[in-house]
Amino acid sequence: MRSLHAACLALLVCALAILPLSAHATEEDRPIVLIGTGGVMWDYVDPETTPNLFALSEESAVGNLSVRAVHPVACPADGWLTLGAGERAGDDETDNGACRLLEEPVDGTVPHWEDYVASAENSAYSPRLGQLAELTADRNTLALGPGAAIALADENGTVSSYGQIEDYRDLAEGQDLVLVDIGSMSQIEPTVFDETQNRQKGDPLAASFETQEWDEEAIRADMATIDARLGEVLDAIEETTPEARIIVASLSDYSATASTQQVIMEVTGEPGLLTSSTTRRSGLVAATDLLPTLVNGSEGPGDSIVADAGGTAEGNRAAVTEFDSLTKAIKPATGWVYALWGISWLLVFFATLIFRRKPVLRGGALAVASLPASAVLMNGTPWHTAGNPTLVLCLGIAVGSVLIGILSYRLHGRHRAAPAALVAGLVLLSYLLPVLVGSPLALNSVFGALPSVGRFYGMNNMMFAIVGASGLVLAGIIAEKLADRQRAAALIVGLGATIVFIDGSPWHGTDFGGPPVLVVGFLFLALLVSGRRLTWLSSLGILLAGVAVAAFFLLVDYLRPVEDRTHLGDFAQSILDGTAFDVIARKAMQVVALWPLLLVFVIMLAVLWMLWRKKAPISLEQLVHPNGDSWVWTIIALVVVLLGGTLLNDSGPIIFLTGGMVAIPLLASILYYGKPLGARKQKLARDTDEKARGSNRDSTTN
Template sequence: MTHRALAVALAFLATLGGVGVAVLGSGQARADDVPGAVVVVGTGGISWSDVSQETTPNLWLMLRDGSSAALAARSVYDNTCPADGWLGLSAGSRAAAPRDGEAPDPADRPCPGAPSVVDDAIPSWPSYLEHAEQQRFDTRLGLLAEEVDGAGLCLQGVGRYAAAGAALPDGTVDRWAPLDTDDLLVALNGCPVTLVDVGVVRDPDDTTSGDFVSASREDQLRAVDARIGEVLAAGPNGADYLVASLADAGRTERLRMVLARGPGFGPGTLESRSTRQVGLVQSPDLTATVLDAVGLEVPAEATGTPLTSQPAADNSQARADERLQTLRDLDEASHDVNDLVEPFFQVFAYGQLLVYVLVLLVWKGRLGAESTRTTVVSRVRALSVLAASVPASTFLANLVPWWRFPVEIVAVTAVVGGFAALVATLALRGPWARSPLGPPAFVAAVTMGVLAVDVVTGSRLQLSSLMGLQPVVAGRFYGMSNPTFALFATAALLLATTVSSVLVRRGLRTAAAVAVAVIGAVAVVVNGAPWWGADGGGPPALVPGVVLLVVAVLGIRMTWRRWALVAASVVGLFLAVSIGDWLREPSSRSHLGRFVQSVLDGTADDVVVRKAEQNYRLLVDGAPLSLLVPVALVVLVVVLARPSSWGSRALARAQEQAPTLRAGLVALVLTLTIGFAINDSGVAIPAVGATLAVPLLVSLTLAVVLREAQDGSSTRRGRRGRPA
């Protein structure tokens, strides 16, 4: 029976691996469009809050008559200089020009100036290439011009920054002209692809000391808008026009704007398969759109996908106003939440640490008298349940437009607190509250349910949420990011642990194992399916934890050989999912598929070094959230490994109510550890998982202590009431 059960568990692992390969290997081909002409009008520093009929009439007309979206313009640094944006257009991926200055963070240094063109070449190009190699992003500068030139077509650059976008990989520029209003008609009608630099808007209040801005922001906006109007009037008939703000206005990063008008883009909203968000696209999509517009394949090195338009009912002013408000909401929410993440987590992390200190004082009998200890334990338990309800509430908060309120930190805190209080109240007052396992199971189920429903319906709650996806970072726009996976996996394993504990106490071990397998299978599919969670690194971390819990529920003892078998299965599943991801079309691959490609290209060492540096910086600079890793997760490992410790003794008392608790925690530690090892910025996974796991574990243990105290009090009252 034991060997048969182990075989079933490993078969479950292999089946999920096969499903992961199948779904990750699926892709949908895109039919080629009829090639035509395309004009990219590039600027910088303009967001949707800057667009209005009065100040920018030409942009407003494009908004009314064309398609629009918020644009994530992200270089390799926290903010994007104009040169970075144009180099990114050239490469179809993240890029940046070197920045001179003494500030430790390059984002605080002045932006470099526009490149010059001497003898049909850019003198500063070698420094661009060297800098790209140092950043280890596998950036291929000159990709756009090389692909167009290789197809026998020509590309015209107009304006100084446009030279960077129009350059070939060796830095030469076949066709380039300065921006001259008198010569626009000739410059814009000679090639099927034209890049035009109409100038940038720099914010005088947001630039570094080395950036000198002579005009006001409004004057700059009016001047850029007028030049955009001139380009639109002089350009070729029947061409597609893309107007994009490729850079930030200063040190502050935020979403920018992009507009498209022409035969392929009528009134409506832009979307891209690279973001899967209507009204939100990223800079590499522009390169892919240009290549697609002239009938060329988008190479694997370009990380974007061609833009398409979701048509509007008409081009009325009312419809345009609605689109503008939606785009401003995207911009404001992403900008405000990016500034609020750090202070929010400071309060949340230190607040959790305070709860743990209270727990320790109560446990040691140093807080509250014996007569009031029950009350103190009850209140600390309620605080723990409330803390565990916060992660799910940070996503539910996006049901309310908190960014429209005057003081955003107060608004988002109030909304998150309101949802957390509602979830905690239901957890502590519902019919399930009679069992110590009830509140943790309820909070885990709510967390898992909220995240599952969100990714299945398009990840809108995650977008610009405190613990979700940050569009200005442009790391991920849909599915499950590392923090989301950490919360989802933790909630799934804790829910499986509580459900299996109830069934095991009733003598239903087989039913308990089936329940764990079903919860785990649902979690793996939602997390790993390309059309939902799209998380290539999630299944290899989550499946071993689920299998380990199934094996423990069935009462199978884990020998070193079985541990080795599980480890080999993890490696095999990781390779299978990675290769399956690599088999998808390049634009649909996750970081695992891209890593396989880097191995084939011989650049895997750059990826490994860059990811290791990212994890190190997050661990060193990520306080206070990173404090939860040594304080919570490491303590949990010690408690599990040392049966004589005070925490383990308390855990043993809780295990009487939850017989699969220790196995569930071991499974959770295994999942979070593997997730940390194989994912980009994986150090965030155990830290974020601890924000849910630790308070729920504390609430369960305190519930057992509280029940024992209440039972002891009832016994003492009964003894006093007996007749002598």
């Protein structure tokens, strides 16, 4: 009897152990059905217009899909090509701004495949068309609809199994992967090309000032049509493959001018938000994440999409809809904020030359320098939900900047650099603190990065320029205020190390081009402030320290698990496998594309150099002498950081211009408007006088 009981117990234990494994195996073996569309945005998902989409979202994890590929607007062909390649890909041709109308395969071959291949060969992203077909060669796959055929075509443009969406019931059973194209919608309807031209690679300037003007009634009519097709496919899935894992993704833009966030959801049976290590943001994924979600072993920048369960269906829809509305509002508002900043900057500059009313103009300079901080603070309000979001944002930023300028000016009696110190510190905190705690507050601002450009977390180039400029000005204030040179140098190194760590570490800013030049700038300033001479050996050591810090961040990220890596670790991997040149070449071409700004930038530097040489001929050795002017050293450090950042990053001269627009007003508020010397300068002047008197006494004695 005891033996029988023991046997039963053993069988029960084995059964309990096997059940989870069997369930896991069943989960892995489930067929996948990806239903693709285009132009579908969360703003227009509601129970009346789109009952099927709405009902599906009630039992799904939802998110926004960033569909930006190689062009400002993602056409249907771009979305399906990116899905099949696992990398940004697209059709390089257009007809008067329209996208290509996708056509049925002919004898198993995708039409215009040679155009897609030519586009891939000329792309800086080097997409490998046909990767999805290659990875699923030993599995049963089915493409229903012309877009699905593009994604499942092999490198020669051949699709092995194809049908219409009406054929789902007849063809889907027994398939491991089914892609279904239910059609797309866009502001400009796709067309069969008569005359072709090359599509634009970069965003047009007008896109930074124009709001999206759509026919709401037409959108809802098109959404209803798409939703009806989705309902037909969902009914077919329920009848034929009810066990399938269902993903619905809108793969292309509706906008005709700029990329928009699109709907994506996965049926999980409970509410949740979709995310991936590519974006590190709940409720946001990238189009390049779709391929690794469908199949293992893919190559590319994306990672598998996962569902974070939690919340309510209504709350999750509200979250992704709000983020979608923010991205729609921030694009046109950005141009107007930049214009506001530039005009304000020029007004203060010319008013200084003409009126020379220092108290008022000093406050104006401080207000202009604080505008980036005001933009982040304003982003903590729901400005994008206003009737005229651009106007509300501009007014809010302007009012915030003026208040900061007034508040900081009131400190002018304590020390001439006190107002600038307050503004510089506020700017630093407004950008570094959100990055440190993992908040997208700064990144979502007009000086951050939209998801459409592919920067989903950390610090972008403009944020680096703003932080670097304000940080070095604050370091200059430390150098002037503290009489103890060693203590001042130590504080400058500590400040620089903090900025470098937040900017470059793979846990926070994940910026590659910023840390090396920041290290050089802060160490250069700290060396001279400490009283040491700048020699060729110390200069080489500073440069090597910058390289070492950048390499350290790459190595640390590379040694982390693959699923936890950022683009730093991916770049380290590309260095090892020899593909880093493609990344470097792409970024270099982005800088070269800004050649008009580069030309203006070079001319400005040449003019300033000639004027300076004519007015004050002085050697470089005199400029960097340990007994020299700490503000001259600070300005040199600023030029090194901003010029170096311009050369190392793909934003080019925008980095120098942005950093200069922060640094120059801060420096002016200290050097032009300020009165008393700092403690270190006063001590240095006293030491110089004492040495002079001592020399006179010695000469008299002799």
